[in-house]
Amino acid sequence: MKKNLRLGFLVHGSEIPAWYAESLQTIIATGQHEIFLLRFSAEQISPPAAPLFFSLFQRFERKWFQNQFDATRSVSITEFAKCAVILDFSAESFLLSSEEFELLQALELDYVYTIAYNGHAAENVSAGAKFGLWYVQFGYVPLDSHQVPAFWEVMENAAVTRSCLLMKKKEQITVLYEGSTRTVPFSVFNNFSSIAWKTSSFVVFRTQSLATLYETFAERFAEPFTYQTPLREVPSNRKIPLLFLRNVGRYLLYKAKAKLPAGRFTLLYRRGMFQIENLEQEPFHALPLPPDVFLADPFLIEKDNINYVFYEEYSYLTGKAHISVLEIGQPGIPSRPRVVLERPYHLSYPFVFEHDGAYYMIPETVTNRSVELYKAVCFPTEWELVMTLMDNCELIDCTLHFQNGLWWLFASTANHSFVSTNDQLLLYYSSDLFSGEWTPHPLNPIATHAGNCRPAGRLFIERGKLYRPAQNNASQQYGYGIVINEIHLLDKENYREAPVRFIYPEPLGLKAIHQLAFTSDLIVIDGIK
Structure with a gap:
């Protein structure tokens, strides 16, 4: 017998990226759980300004690789107003005031999910839900960085790009889902869309696990999280042109090889x-x-x-x-x-x-x-x-x-x-x-x-x-x-x-x-x- 859950999804402002919306839509479509959108009134705090060449590179990627599967496309949360309760919080961070923390506790949520937590900032949201705060981590890149996740995997021609879903409860961080997918070569924009769409399913699957294995869920997903790869710094203005030219060179070599007979x-x-x-x-x-x-x-x-x-x-x-x-x-x-x-x-x-x-x-x-x-x-x-x-x-x-x-x-x-x-x-x-x-x-x-x-x-x-x-x-x-x-x-x-x-x-x-x-x-x- 599956348990009906009370789930909180934390959003900043009135819009969320399409891959986050995909998670919400899929869970709502089950018709099994009660959904609360916890809207922080302030927009998510922006990271420091990126180096000029990195910003230009991002603009080039977005213009050159435009496609219908853009995972970063904005979706209004009003689309979920008929099937979710929207609650406003005045908090600008994950550290709630005592009044708003009591409001969160009163909801008796099973978990709070976010795609914006960086894993180390001060917070008390995880203490307000039975199974804590669930959040995602992409590959080499911390979420409070201005560089795009899935960047270094493309630039270094890595075979796979990784991401994971983590659970934080009582200062302990455990792994709920860890996965890797083949890196989309040559395009950071497309590679991020690929790993983001894939990651959108993680919370869906683990919500199903929680509903089925409610009493033993925490025991089954008790593996501590450790960074398997070091976090990477954003490339400097000097390094970006070199990375860009190397990537273009690999692409031209790929196009040349594509003219040869393919192996069967x-x-x-x-x-x-x-x-x-x-x-x-x-x-x-x-x-x-x-x-x-x-x-x-x-x-x-x-x-x-x-x-x-x-x-x-x-x-x-x-x-x-x-x-x-x-x-x-x-x-x-x-x-x-x-x-x-x-x-x-x-x-x-x-x-x-x-x-x-x-x-x-x-x-x-x-x-x-x-x-x-x-x-x-x-x-x-x-x-x-x-x-x-x-x-x-x-x-x-x-x-x-x-x-x-x-x-x-x-x-x-x-x-x-x-x-x-x-x-x-x-x-x-x-x-x-x-x-x-x-x-x-x-x-x-x-x-x-x-x-x-x-x-x-x-x-x-x-x-x-x-x-x-x-x-x-x-x-x-x-x-x-x-x-x-x-x-x-x-x-x-x-x-x-x-x-x-x-x-x-x-x-x-x-x-x-x-x-x-x-x-x-x-x-x-x-x-x-």
């Missing part, structure tokens, strides 16, 4: 038994790659001494993919591929599995906003739609696992069209595969970093331990590598995993390795040569 994913295979530590010991054989296509997302079924390889076959001519299959028997020679499933929309990641003597498939159908279950009427070539497991959703690379009488469904997602799909892993469970009723895990998302999140094949057990392969997208190259995670705890209220093996493409003579599949005598991967 293909399938590679080798005979033998898979073990976590032995993948790089012997070479793989690449399947011939037809023109104008790429091959990816292999899944294997072993039946009657034949390995059936199901995979995505993407056509650059049609702009979508279908599911194909080929066979590799004892001689180890692949058969000619056959198309087994095609729809008007894009299909990929053909998760094929056996259940009660029948074969089923869950292909990725995110462009149809659904999770569809198919059954083989004539294995391996003929499939029919059994049912839609979930509708009106955007779940990517759905991966099933059955354990302790429950079906567990892992899938990555994105909360906004401008953000990556590689760094939020959701988990659902159901007691009946065919019920259409899937319960979201209260700790969603259970993985939040670009380097160890999106599914890279089916879960497997080796030497009594359960493992989950994940894509390593902490790189400018999509699908750069694979991380093998050992799952230590999996139940309706808990999930814990830890990486135990990193698989990199270079020892295999590849530029990327994206997915792993194996049977008792065959290993198949996909990669870019």
